[in-house]
Structures are given as C-alpha cells and as structure tokens.
Amino acid sequence: MPPREPTTDAAASSRRSRSRARIRDAMLPVIEAELRRGLAYSDIAIRTLTEQGDVPRSTFYLNFADKTDLLRACADHVLTETTGWAAAWWELGEDITREALHDALARAMARYLPRAPLMAAVYDGARYDDTLRDAVERITGELVGRVEEHLVRGQAGGWVDPTLLPHEAASWIMWMYERTQHQEMRHADDATIDRLVDAGTHLLWRTLYAPARRA
Amino acid sequence: MPTHAQPHRSCRARRRLEMLLRVSDVLEQTADDVDPAGRQIDDLLAAAGIARSTFYLHFRDKAELLDALGEHVFGEFLDVAGFWWALEAPVTRPDVREAMERLCDAYRVRRGTVSAVVDAAANDTGLRDRYRRLVHEVVGALEAAIVAGQLTGTIDASLDARGTATWIAWMIERGMTQLVMPADANATDRLLQTLTDLVWNALYAPA
Structure with missing residues (x-):
C-alpha cells in the first residue's frame, strides 16, 4: 500500500508553523534591540517590527493575531x-x-x-x-x-x-x-x-x- | 524650620498615612476580584470613602499612590523580618521556620496591596525601578544581617553576603506571591517547610 499523503489540513498547519517560526526569528532581534533601548514591549510599534524585520505587515497579520x-x-x-x-x-x-x-x-x-x-x-x-x-x-x-x-x-x-x-x-x-x-x-x-x-x-x-x- | 510648621507637617503626614491605609483596606477586601489592578483611581477612592479633591492634595496620581503603598508595606515587611535577622546562636530550624511564618503572615495581610503594586510595576518602567529599590532595601538589610551573623559565627563565613542576600530576597519576594499566597493550608505548610530548609541550609548549616 503506498504511503498516505498528509492531509490538506495537516500540510497547511505545518506550512503555517514554519511561516510563524520564520517571522518570529526575523522579529526577535528587533524586539530585543527595542527592549535594550528601554522601551516597554507594549510601546514597540508593529511598523518597527515589520520594517526592521523585513516582514510585510499583511504577512505578519496572516500569521499572528x-x-x-x-x-x-x-x-x-x-x-x-x-x-x-x-x-x-x-x-x-x-x-x-x-x-x-x-x-x-x-x-x-x-x-x-x-x-x-x-x-x-x-x-x-x-x-x-x-x-x-x-x-x-x-x-x-x-x-x-x-x-x-x-x-x-x-x-x-x-x-x-x-x-x-x-x-x-x-x-x-x-x-x-x-x-x-x-x-x-x-x-x-x-x-x-x-x-x-x-x-x-x-x-x-x-x-x-x-x-x-x-x- | 519655624516650630509652627512642624505640627502642620506631622498632621499632613498622618492624613496621608490614613488615606494610604484606607486604600490598602479596599485592596485587601477586593483582593480576589477579577483584575483588581485594572480598577480606576476613582473607583478605589469611592470605595475608600476619600474625596478626589482630598486625594489630589496628597498624591499626584495613582502611580504615586501605589509607590507610597509599596513603600509602606515593605516597611512593614522589614519590621517583621527584624525577628529573623536578630536570631542569635544557636539558630535552629524552628527559629527559621517561625521567621518565615511571620513573613508569610505579613504578606497575607497585605496580599491585595502587594498584588496591586506588583501589577502596576509590571506595566510602568518608573514604578518597576522604584519597586526594585524597595527590594534592594530588603537586600541591604539582609546583607547586614548576614555580615553580623558571619561575625558571630552564626552564618557561614564563606558566603558573599550581598550576592546571597540578593538571591534570597528575590526568592522570598516572588515565591510568597506566586506560591504561598494562592496555596491552601496544607500546601502552605509544605512550602514554608521547604523555604525554611533552603534558608537554613543556605545560611546556618555547617559548611
């Protein structure tokens, strides 16, 4: 019997996890740099994260609430x-x-x-x-x-x-x-x-x- | 200072303290409310029976009130901790247990107030820095007690007094609020037994 293909849902979930991890890894250094500057996390702008992390704003909101x-x-x-x-x-x-x-x-x-x-x-x-x-x-x-x-x-x-x-x-x-x-x-x-x-x-x-x- | 100004200052200080204690009472009565820290200053004042105009004669804003509350309760904790730091040789585990129970009782009486102060510090850099300074007062007092104990041979002489005091103070500060305050009687007993063992091993046990 041939191996079963991953379900559509499982494949989509896996792609989303990888996408979230990539965005997280891109934005983590930006977050840390802003916190080192003395900003509270609540004061870090999404624009700062997307621009300095080189992540389109739309892509961010596709992956994170x-x-x-x-x-x-x-x-x-x-x-x-x-x-x-x-x-x-x-x-x-x-x-x-x-x-x-x-x-x-x-x-x-x-x-x-x-x-x-x-x-x-x-x-x-x-x-x-x-x-x-x-x-x-x-x-x-x-x-x-x-x-x-x-x-x-x-x-x-x-x-x-x-x-x-x-x-x-x-x-x-x-x-x-x-x-x-x-x-x-x-x-x-x-x-x-x-x-x-x-x-x-x-x-x-x-x-x-x-x-x-x-x- | 002119002598007629002195009674005025002490009267003002007494009114300020009364206001602090009334707000603290409200925080204790509502300690189990959902999101007590999110309560607006007007709600707190209304519950405490304090007019806004009177409040703003003594405090700039809610942050200054919480600052003053933090200072007041930490003053109480330092007083209670004096029993611990005055322990004389030979220090036994039951001595340390009693000291930890006294601290626990002091925290329990003020758990709502402490929670409000810690919550505010979590959201405000200025309050967070001032809260750290309050804990540093505790660190300093514990450091002095360790040094005194090292001189009398009650406490291990090889300990770095300042470093050890730092770790222990933050352990108790966080553990009391995160572990002990939410615990039932049985769990509290186990937590205090363990805290006693850790403190006794750290400071008083033979090297």
Whole structure:
C-alpha cells in the first residue's frame, strides 16, 4: 500500500508553523534591540517590527493575531532554548562538584541573559493577559518539572539533600532564578553578573548538595 | 524650620498615612476580584470613602499612590523580618521556620496591596525601578544581617553576603506571591517547610 499523503489540513498547519517560526526569528532581534533601548514591549510599534524585520505587515497579520501572539510565540521558543541550555545543570549526577555546577550555571546564564528582557516582558504581561499567563504557566511548569526530576534523581542517588520536598524546592528555586535574572542580572554589569553567578552557585551547592555530603 | 510648621507637617503626614491605609483596606477586601489592578483611581477612592479633591492634595496620581503603598508595606515587611535577622546562636530550624511564618503572615495581610503594586510595576518602567529599590532595601538589610551573623559565627563565613542576600530576597519576594499566597493550608505548610530548609541550609548549616 503506498504511503498516505498528509492531509490538506495537516500540510497547511505545518506550512503555517514554519511561516510563524520564520517571522518570529526575523522579529526577535528587533524586539530585543527595542527592549535594550528601554522601551516597554507594549510601546514597540508593529511598523518597527515589520520594517526592521523585513516582514510585510499583511504577512505578519496572516500569521499572528497581534503583538501579544508574537510575544507568546517568542516565549515558547525561548523555553525550548532554555531547557537546552539548563540541561547542563539538570544532567549533572552523582559525581557533581561545585566547579561543574558553577560551569553549567554560568554557561546557561550567559546564553539566557540576552533573552532576559524579552522574558521579563512575558512574565510582566502575564499579570494582564490570559494567553501570556498560560504561556508562563507552561514555562514555569516545564522548568519546575525538570528541576524536580533532577532533585528526585539526586535524592535516590544520595547526592541531594534527602529531607527536601523536591517539588516545593524546585518551585522556590525556579522563581528565585526568574526574579533575579529578570530584575537584577539584566540590568547588571559583567562584574556584578559574575558575582551573582558565584553567589548563586554557592547557594545552590549549600542548599541542595552539601547536606547530602554531611549525612 | 519655624516650630509652627512642624505640627502642620506631622498632621499632613498622618492624613496621608490614613488615606494610604484606607486604600490598602479596599485592596485587601477586593483582593480576589477579577483584575483588581485594572480598577480606576476613582473607583478605589469611592470605595475608600476619600474625596478626589482630598486625594489630589496628597498624591499626584495613582502611580504615586501605589509607590507610597509599596513603600509602606515593605516597611512593614522589614519590621517583621527584624525577628529573623536578630536570631542569635544557636539558630535552629524552628527559629527559621517561625521567621518565615511571620513573613508569610505579613504578606497575607497585605496580599491585595502587594498584588496591586506588583501589577502596576509590571506595566510602568518608573514604578518597576522604584519597586526594585524597595527590594534592594530588603537586600541591604539582609546583607547586614548576614555580615553580623558571619561575625558571630552564626552564618557561614564563606558566603558573599550581598550576592546571597540578593538571591534570597528575590526568592522570598516572588515565591510568597506566586506560591504561598494562592496555596491552601496544607500546601502552605509544605512550602514554608521547604523555604525554611533552603534558608537554613543556605545560611546556618555547617559548611
């Protein structure tokens, strides 16, 4: 039997996804440049995005309902990136050392911080917009889940504090990172960022891993 | 300053504070409303029983009101946190748990006000910067407490006091509003237990 052809709907959906991704990738650098200039996301003009992203206005509105829809698409994309970058931490195991933890966190943060102004806009917008609130719930759920898995694995392996409640610990840590990165590190100079990475590593080491070594 | 001006200033400050507290009460009573932050200033004033003319004698606009509210509630949080930062050796987990519960209680009493201030800061660059400065006051106070603890041997001497205070302050600031405030009693207990463990491990546990 010959292979079935994709349905018309599935093919159209796939084309639309690719089109949305192309527009998102074209506009993401423009958004980040405008946020770095100090603009709020709500103040970035569609004209700026379409002209500097080289996307016809009509094409934008064929693919996105509005700027919020675009921001949500960017957030989903950054979540995919973030889980890739932070995996260097989550994949550490029983031979974890403080140095390896520091390297993993420093590299992840160096990659994430250019995205911090955009993600801060997503988290801020979530207080006012249902679609962004759903996106934030999805993002935080994913990140808490990954940290929780790491902690559960570590408790089973004897290298994470066995007394911590893993879901709650993952939740506190995830929000600590969200807030510190979006409220402090995005505004900080390199020396302050390095200092915060060092202090953050020391904090995670003492809270999660050191107690298991004392047991 | 002429002495006759001083009673006038303190009377004005007292009226301003009364107004702040009445608006805060309205925000607490309506904390569970849909979109309380979107409420117009006139609605807030009407609910608080404050005449517009009186309001504008003391505040330029809603942003200044929210600024002042933020400053007031953070002053309350700093007062409550004083119990934590005054803990003397030997600091135990139950000590830290009590400190976290006191903070949680302080947040719960002002959750509507905090929510309104945070929501406004999310939408206004000026308010966001001033809100950060309020958290930085907390960071500074916690930093001083860590340094004092390091001098007495209560807190790990290897910690970077400023960096550690920054991470912990933002963790509590965000976690209280995102995790604890919406939680039921059982979930709150688990969250506070974990916060206690994290803070105790971070600051007071043996190196």
